[in-house]
Amino acid sequence: MKGYQxxxxxQQNRRHAxxxxxxWVVGLAKELGLGGATLVSGIEGFGHDGRFHSHHFFEMADQPMLIVLALTEGECARLFQRLEAEGLSLFYVKVAAEFGLLEGSQPAAAS
Structure with a gap:
Protein backbone atom coordinates (compact mmCIF):
# COMPACT_ATOMS: atom_id res chain seq x y z
CA MET A 1 0.00 0.00 0.00
CA LYS A 2 1.02 3.57 -0.47
CA GLY A 3 0.35 6.30 2.02
CA TYR A 4 2.21 8.12 4.76
CA GLN A 5 4.25 7.52 7.86
CA GLN A 11 5.88 15.55 25.89
CA GLN A 12 4.50 13.34 28.63
CA ASN A 13 3.16 16.33 30.59
CA ARG A 14 0.83 17.53 27.79
CA ARG A 15 -2.85 16.74 28.34
CA HIS A 16 -6.02 16.74 26.26
CA ALA A 17 -9.54 15.80 27.37
CA TRP A 24 -5.37 10.36 23.68
CA VAL A 25 -3.96 10.35 20.10
CA VAL A 26 -3.38 6.56 20.24
CA GLY A 27 -6.97 6.13 21.50
CA LEU A 28 -8.23 8.34 18.68
CA ALA A 29 -6.38 6.18 16.13
CA LYS A 30 -8.16 3.13 17.54
CA GLU A 31 -11.53 4.92 17.58
CA LEU A 32 -11.06 5.87 13.90
CA GLY A 33 -10.29 2.24 13.01
CA LEU A 34 -6.74 2.97 11.85
CA GLY A 35 -4.38 0.02 11.39
CA GLY A 36 -2.27 0.82 14.43
CA ALA A 37 -0.27 3.39 16.33
CA THR A 38 2.97 3.05 18.25
CA LEU A 39 3.78 5.23 21.25
CA VAL A 40 7.52 5.68 21.85
CA SER A 41 9.08 7.22 24.95
CA GLY A 42 12.15 9.29 24.18
CA ILE A 43 15.14 9.71 26.44
CA GLU A 44 15.96 13.29 25.51
CA GLY A 45 15.59 15.91 22.83
CA PHE A 46 14.88 19.58 22.24
CA GLY A 47 12.01 21.35 20.58
CA HIS A 48 11.61 24.26 18.15
CA ASP A 49 11.99 26.68 21.06
CA GLY A 50 15.44 25.23 21.85
CA ARG A 51 14.28 24.02 25.27
CA PHE A 52 15.80 20.69 26.34
CA HIS A 53 13.40 17.84 27.23
CA SER A 54 14.56 14.69 28.94
CA HIS A 55 13.65 11.67 31.01
CA HIS A 56 14.84 12.21 34.59
CA PHE A 57 14.89 9.59 37.32
CA PHE A 58 12.71 11.66 39.66
CA GLU A 59 10.67 13.70 37.18
CA MET A 60 9.42 12.22 33.91
CA ALA A 61 6.79 14.88 33.13
CA ASP A 62 8.93 16.51 30.42
CA GLN A 63 9.84 13.20 28.74
CA PRO A 64 9.63 13.35 24.92
CA MET A 65 6.91 11.15 23.38
CA LEU A 66 6.43 10.11 19.74
CA ILE A 67 3.32 8.61 18.16
CA VAL A 68 4.09 6.78 14.89
CA LEU A 69 1.43 5.65 12.40
CA ALA A 70 1.42 4.15 8.88
CA LEU A 71 -1.69 5.51 7.12
CA THR A 72 -3.41 5.41 3.77
CA GLU A 73 -4.22 8.78 2.23
CA GLY A 74 -7.86 8.52 3.39
CA GLU A 75 -6.93 7.49 6.94
CA CYS A 76 -4.47 10.38 7.12
CA ALA A 77 -7.11 12.87 6.00
CA ARG A 78 -9.63 11.60 8.58
CA LEU A 79 -7.06 11.74 11.40
CA PHE A 80 -5.93 15.26 10.57
CA GLN A 81 -9.52 16.50 10.22
CA ARG A 82 -10.30 15.19 13.69
CA LEU A 83 -7.13 16.64 15.24
CA GLU A 84 -7.89 20.03 13.69
CA ALA A 85 -11.48 19.87 14.99
CA GLU A 86 -10.07 19.32 18.48
CA GLY A 87 -8.01 22.51 18.15
CA LEU A 88 -4.74 20.76 18.99
CA SER A 89 -1.33 22.32 18.51
CA LEU A 90 0.90 19.36 17.71
CA PHE A 91 4.13 19.12 15.69
CA TYR A 92 4.27 16.30 13.14
CA VAL A 93 6.33 14.87 10.29
CA LYS A 94 4.44 13.29 7.36
CA VAL A 95 6.48 11.27 4.88
CA ALA A 96 5.29 9.38 1.79
CA ALA A 97 5.67 5.66 2.45
CA GLU A 98 5.03 2.23 1.04
CA PHE A 99 3.87 -0.25 3.66
CA GLY A 100 2.44 -3.72 3.96
CA LEU A 101 2.55 -6.94 5.91
CA LEU A 102 4.78 -9.93 5.21
CA GLU A 103 2.82 -13.06 6.06
CA GLY A 104 5.14 -16.03 5.78
CA SER A 105 4.12 -19.45 7.04
CA GLN A 106 7.50 -20.13 8.66
CA PRO A 107 9.51 -18.07 11.15
CA ALA A 108 12.73 -16.66 9.75
CA ALA A 109 15.67 -19.06 10.13
CA ALA A 110 18.56 -17.95 12.31
CA SER A 111 21.88 -17.55 10.51
Missing amino acids: VTFYT GKMLAD
Whole structure:
Protein backbone atom coordinates (compact mmCIF):
# COMPACT_ATOMS: atom_id res chain seq x y z
CA MET A 1 0.00 0.00 0.00
CA LYS A 2 1.02 3.57 -0.47
CA GLY A 3 0.35 6.30 2.02
CA TYR A 4 2.21 8.12 4.76
CA GLN A 5 4.25 7.52 7.86
CA VAL A 6 3.14 10.17 10.32
CA THR A 7 5.07 10.91 13.50
CA PHE A 8 3.69 13.28 16.15
CA TYR A 9 6.06 14.79 18.74
CA THR A 10 4.91 15.79 22.21
CA GLN A 11 5.88 15.55 25.89
CA GLN A 12 4.50 13.34 28.63
CA ASN A 13 3.16 16.33 30.59
CA ARG A 14 0.83 17.53 27.79
CA ARG A 15 -2.85 16.74 28.34
CA HIS A 16 -6.02 16.74 26.26
CA ALA A 17 -9.54 15.80 27.37
CA GLY A 18 -8.24 14.74 30.79
CA LYS A 19 -5.69 12.27 29.41
CA MET A 20 -2.02 12.33 28.49
CA LEU A 21 -2.04 13.77 24.94
CA ALA A 22 -0.01 10.89 23.49
CA ASP A 23 -2.44 8.33 24.97
CA TRP A 24 -5.37 10.36 23.68
CA VAL A 25 -3.96 10.35 20.10
CA VAL A 26 -3.38 6.56 20.24
CA GLY A 27 -6.97 6.13 21.50
CA LEU A 28 -8.23 8.34 18.68
CA ALA A 29 -6.38 6.18 16.13
CA LYS A 30 -8.16 3.13 17.54
CA GLU A 31 -11.53 4.92 17.58
CA LEU A 32 -11.06 5.87 13.90
CA GLY A 33 -10.29 2.24 13.01
CA LEU A 34 -6.74 2.97 11.85
CA GLY A 35 -4.38 0.02 11.39
CA GLY A 36 -2.27 0.82 14.43
CA ALA A 37 -0.27 3.39 16.33
CA THR A 38 2.97 3.05 18.25
CA LEU A 39 3.78 5.23 21.25
CA VAL A 40 7.52 5.68 21.85
CA SER A 41 9.08 7.22 24.95
CA GLY A 42 12.15 9.29 24.18
CA ILE A 43 15.14 9.71 26.44
CA GLU A 44 15.96 13.29 25.51
CA GLY A 45 15.59 15.91 22.83
CA PHE A 46 14.88 19.58 22.24
CA GLY A 47 12.01 21.35 20.58
CA HIS A 48 11.61 24.26 18.15
CA ASP A 49 11.99 26.68 21.06
CA GLY A 50 15.44 25.23 21.85
CA ARG A 51 14.28 24.02 25.27
CA PHE A 52 15.80 20.69 26.34
CA HIS A 53 13.40 17.84 27.23
CA SER A 54 14.56 14.69 28.94
CA HIS A 55 13.65 11.67 31.01
CA HIS A 56 14.84 12.21 34.59
CA PHE A 57 14.89 9.59 37.32
CA PHE A 58 12.71 11.66 39.66
CA GLU A 59 10.67 13.70 37.18
CA MET A 60 9.42 12.22 33.91
CA ALA A 61 6.79 14.88 33.13
CA ASP A 62 8.93 16.51 30.42
CA GLN A 63 9.84 13.20 28.74
CA PRO A 64 9.63 13.35 24.92
CA MET A 65 6.91 11.15 23.38
CA LEU A 66 6.43 10.11 19.74
CA ILE A 67 3.32 8.61 18.16
CA VAL A 68 4.09 6.78 14.89
CA LEU A 69 1.43 5.65 12.40
CA ALA A 70 1.42 4.15 8.88
CA LEU A 71 -1.69 5.51 7.12
CA THR A 72 -3.41 5.41 3.77
CA GLU A 73 -4.22 8.78 2.23
CA GLY A 74 -7.86 8.52 3.39
CA GLU A 75 -6.93 7.49 6.94
CA CYS A 76 -4.47 10.38 7.12
CA ALA A 77 -7.11 12.87 6.00
CA ARG A 78 -9.63 11.60 8.58
CA LEU A 79 -7.06 11.74 11.40
CA PHE A 80 -5.93 15.26 10.57
CA GLN A 81 -9.52 16.50 10.22
CA ARG A 82 -10.30 15.19 13.69
CA LEU A 83 -7.13 16.64 15.24
CA GLU A 84 -7.89 20.03 13.69
CA ALA A 85 -11.48 19.87 14.99
CA GLU A 86 -10.07 19.32 18.48
CA GLY A 87 -8.01 22.51 18.15
CA LEU A 88 -4.74 20.76 18.99
CA SER A 89 -1.33 22.32 18.51
CA LEU A 90 0.90 19.36 17.71
CA PHE A 91 4.13 19.12 15.69
CA TYR A 92 4.27 16.30 13.14
CA VAL A 93 6.33 14.87 10.29
CA LYS A 94 4.44 13.29 7.36
CA VAL A 95 6.48 11.27 4.88
CA ALA A 96 5.29 9.38 1.79
CA ALA A 97 5.67 5.66 2.45
CA GLU A 98 5.03 2.23 1.04
CA PHE A 99 3.87 -0.25 3.66
CA GLY A 100 2.44 -3.72 3.96
CA LEU A 101 2.55 -6.94 5.91
CA LEU A 102 4.78 -9.93 5.21
CA GLU A 103 2.82 -13.06 6.06
CA GLY A 104 5.14 -16.03 5.78
CA SER A 105 4.12 -19.45 7.04
CA GLN A 106 7.50 -20.13 8.66
CA PRO A 107 9.51 -18.07 11.15
CA ALA A 108 12.73 -16.66 9.75
CA ALA A 109 15.67 -19.06 10.13
CA ALA A 110 18.56 -17.95 12.31
CA SER A 111 21.88 -17.55 10.51
